[in-house]
Amino acid sequence: MTSHSIAHSDEFRAGRELSLDHRKLGMWLFLASEVMFFGGLIGTYLHYKATLPTPEAALLDTVLVGLNTFVLITSSLMVVLGLDAIQRGHRRGLITFLGLTALLGAIFLGGQVYEFISLAGHGVTLQSSVFGSSFYTLTGFHGLHVLIGVVWALVTLVKAARGTYSAQEHAGVEAFGLYWHFVDVVWIVLFTIIYLI
């Protein structure tokens, strides 16, 4: 008896009965752990924000980073449109929107780098104060996640170009989409607690 005699779909029967795709479930579980990771860093940032004076906060460029936030939110829209495209079997649409996602993600990263350089010019660095340490660590880890997301977007784009995805089978795109939206949501939280309040 070989393994191929057991249909692949039979293995995940229980999942289908619960309307759970194991790959999407896996991604949700991973994202839950990432939420807790950022939670630890956010908790650290908020603790020090509440207990230490942070004169450097006046140097934050809310307008620039606000625009950058808009860029990231738009990139999430691109992902939604791309997923919609492949759900209707439009491969080219998916490729286009993935490309736009990666581009907007890269622009966001550029904006972050600009903000970092500008702050460093004013003496705010990782080592200059507790604020500096928490600000760069929190936004830096987020930026790292965006970078990974941009690479993943490009990889997904290449796979789409090769015809990997179809209207019936595009779990990989969904998984990427979940990740990208998560990164966006985390940024909205970060932007709020660092720049707005």
Next chain:
Amino acid sequence: MKERTLLVVVLVTALLVVAGIWVALNVNLMPAEASTRAALVDQLFRAMLGLAAVIFLLVEGLLLYSVFRFRQPRGDDGDAVPVHGNRALEIVWTLIPALIVIVIGFYSFRVLAASEIREEDPLVVNVRSRQFAWTFEYPGTSVISSDLHLPVGRQVRFLITSDDVIHSFWVPEFRVKRDATPGQMAELLVTPTREGTYPVRCAELCGVGHAAMGLSSRVIVESDEAFQSWLTQAAALPADPIEAGRTLFTRYGCQACHALADAGAAGAVGPALDSLADPNGPHAHAHGGMDIRSFVEQSILEPSAAIAPAFADGLMPKDFGTRIPANELAILVDYLVAQK
């Protein structure tokens, strides 16, 4: 329930309760009770110990009984009579532990509240810890000691901190410890009730000297008279005013930051104090119209009032006013004013 079963349950319960009470009354696992807290904590502990004995004997007893009574008979390979559950029993063994836990929690809360009542006019002792020694300071006096002397029967308010890493100030006979965290001041209230000498342990790993730090300092709880006489003797100064001034200069750590040849000091964080009172000396211009004595006193008590050029504000401790008693301040000022 059958009558026989009921009788067995009642008997076993009675035996367990007796055992528990016996344990609570007779088993003493603690060191000497030397504080008001200790008496309260020990009562709580012994009650919990009695309860723990009951629970332990009950569970172990049921386990051992089962193992002997329900052994698989030789040659019998079949299954036992299936029982999947019993709603009533499951409710009972959920509710009773919940009740026990609520009672213990409430009792613990009462003990905690009773242990932390502030009394009027406690004796304040600063506990400074560093790698790897304890230093006990008595504000209002100049006494700094590595042994902790306390008068019996008076509440002590410990103010605990560390100069480097986290240590933890623990006196087992007092039944309480508090971590000494750098950058923070922790308060601890204790009323010693029993004269004697007890160890001071460090209860937070602080480096290679952690064990040694728990084997060096002691607490000496003594009568108020003995305590006062120790305090006086520890604070005693030489009779000669210049020698007394020199002693105070180093006792309060001035030499750490200020140079003063007469005291053999070479500190460079603050201005040098040689020729402090020389009318033609480097400090002459700074008096701002004050007489020299007032100026020196102000410099000690309000360091930010006048900063010497090229030196920074905010470096000199601002709490000398509470740490140096008036008579010693006078001696110190006289000594400094005499530096020409």
Next chain:
Amino acid sequence: MTTATPALSPRRYFGWSTDHKVIGVQYLVTSFFFFLVGGAMAGIIRTQLLAPDSTLVSAEAYNRLSTNHGSVMLFLWILPVLAGLGNYLVPLQIGARDMAFPRLNALSFWLLVPAGLLMLASFFVGAAEAGWTAYVPLSISGPDGQTLWAVSVILLGTSSMMGSINFVATIFTMRAEGLTFWRLPLFSWSMLATSILVLTATPVLTAGLALIAMDRLVGTLFFSVPAGGDPILWQNLFWFYSHPAVYIMVLPAMGAISEIFPVFARKPVFGYRMIAISSLAISLLGLTVWAHHMFTSGMDPRLRVPYMISTMIIAVPTGVKIFSWLATIWGGKIRLDTPMLFALGFISMFLIGGITGVFLAAIPVDLHVHDTYFVVAHLHFVLFGGSVSGAYAALYYWYPKITGRRFDERLGKVHFAANFIGTNLAYLPMFLAGLLGMPRRVVNYDPRFTELNQLASLGAFLLAVSVLPLLYNMIVSWVNGPKAGDNPWKAKTLEWQVSSPPPAHNFDQPPVVTEGPYDYGEAPAGSLKPSPAAAGD
């Protein structure tokens, strides 16, 4: 009936395999190696502590040994050995061919290797010496090994999280037909409850460790007191994980003994649903109690009581489990084979650990015994008397399934006796030492504690010796032991319905489940057979 399978070639165990059974054994063997390493460190520690002023090891070496003893035992032995058991058993217990993500599964195991090597390598550059708790600011300064330690623990946490993603996805989406959640074996329930904790709590420790690593390597100021850094912040980040960690370490062991009692008493599990629910309750409550490790820290005094309450409440579902186990064996037909002995030992010793946990939850008592040998005794009763005994029970129970051989029962009983006596002898005196005034982590101590320490060391040496019959038994039986057959214990869970060892893909045909896993006394033993899918419901 199932087809016979040739034993897996030993070479498979040394390389990359995505077969959960191979990965499971890799975890078991690797973690056991680290158990011996951690045990050797304990041996040196207990030898040093035979005399109050011994100079066998320097204070610096002692701090490094005790730090790494704890770290190795927790992160490289207990967590991985239970994960390994989960890996081996969960797909079999739910009627699946493998885990949901087999390659991720292999990666989780292989992360252990560099992580373990890093922790051992730290001894060459000055090992971590700030305790497994790594409190700041002490851990910020100190030797380079502290950084290696932090990186190692980050890798181990990552491995743990990968495993948990697999367990949850597998249990939710790959159960066989008819295997509803209320028919899920209790060991698999425990892996589910454990995974919730791993995924929620581990990332917070990772974040904290990243902060320490950055302070040490890059000069950030997170824990720099002069810059305003707060040492208590580390304690919160650390204990948010490390308290749930102890439930991660005990829930699978409890799951294992929940499997053993019905089999060796030939009775259904009493209160099966309540045991499953209690596992989840312990898991969720376990996330709310961490600050009970910080009662003496100077934390906001008003917050102490809520943590005391939540901590004490955990005693309730724990008690439910213990009483349910007792009710399972009550009225049964008990066989005292080695797995059952270890399971019974688990109850006895975990009981002591659990009761003393309630003492520690009571704040006034904790203010006295925190950071003393009372805590060392408590933690060893729950972790050694509890988790390790449970792991031993599981190893003996599933040994025939994994190896296809029977182990020597007499040696098993010798191991049990030495383990039970050794554990009690080693750790009971420590309660007293702590109450009387002996702090933790001390290379030397006040001579008044000498006899208590000598008793403890004696027990520790007995424990060291107790490993010998275990090792001999496990190795020699695998090579030479009598064949075990499919179901030597006549158990009803799915893993016992296939050959020993199981075939490469576990089940020749997907099983269809028609009854619960512990329905003893209601049908002939071993009657739960996988039926062909065509038979329907």
